[in-house]
Amino acid sequence: MKKIIVIALIIILAVSTVFTSCESVKNTNKTQRGAALGAIAGAVLGGVIGNNVKGMNTEMGAVLGGVVGGVAGGVIGNKMDKQAREIETALPGAQVERIGEGIRLVLGENAVRFDTNKSTLTAAAKANLDKLVPVFKSYADTDMIIYGYTDITGKADFNLKLSEQRAITVEKYLESKGLNMSRFKMVGMGIADPIATNDTPEGRSQNRRVEFAITANEKMIEDAKKEGN
Secondary structure: OHHHHHHHHHHHHHHHHHHHHOHHHHOOOHHHHHHHHHHHHHHHHHHHHHOOOOOOOHHHHHHHHOOOOHHHHHHHHHHHHHHHHHHHHHOOOOEEEEEOOEEEEEEOOOOOOOOOOOOOOOHHHHHHHHHHHHHHHHOOOEEEEEEEOOOOOOOHHHHHHHHHHHHHHHHHHHHHOOOOHHHEEEEEOOOOOOOOOOOOHHHHHHHOOEEEEEEEOHHHHHHHHHHHO
8 A cells, every 4th residue: 555655656756847837837836736736636646546546436536535634634534543442332343444535434344245236235234324323423524425325236227226235225324313414425336346356246235335535524624734743
């Protein structure tokens, strides 16, 4: 992971050198240049991360690769470290990865299992989501994108809709437990980005999953900047 980030930072540095040398850019203020370079950094770093972490889609990589940076980024990172530890404690069966200034949370068959061609939650899945609710409530200043996935059983267009429905089903359940719907965005990924082989029943079961990209919302970012100052 460190090697990936170093490569990304080299690319970002090269881009920023060209970017800041343009005549039109020289006429902008520091805030405008900083915002633009931040967007470039996030896109470059996210793209590299997304293409090098197993099963992670490029969009999630870009989301988690978004960089606030500086002292504020460190403040956010510390909060994400704490939240990641609490998620691991609450639900040991989940796969939790700290990436950039966010968290990747994979809820596979050990946490939220889906039957083939189904988007309904099992009793065990609901019980596991219940364990995450107190953690999510404790970090109200985070946003979450839920990505739904399927195995390769069935037609691609059906699986795309099914994967979105799985993401929506999880969001609706969390909403029913008191979480604010405005914190969530749901995305169907269909058969993309398998984390296991689709050649066996066990592998296909692992691929029927949902993943979360957990990031700081605007309030957390602004609070982190104030704390940093």
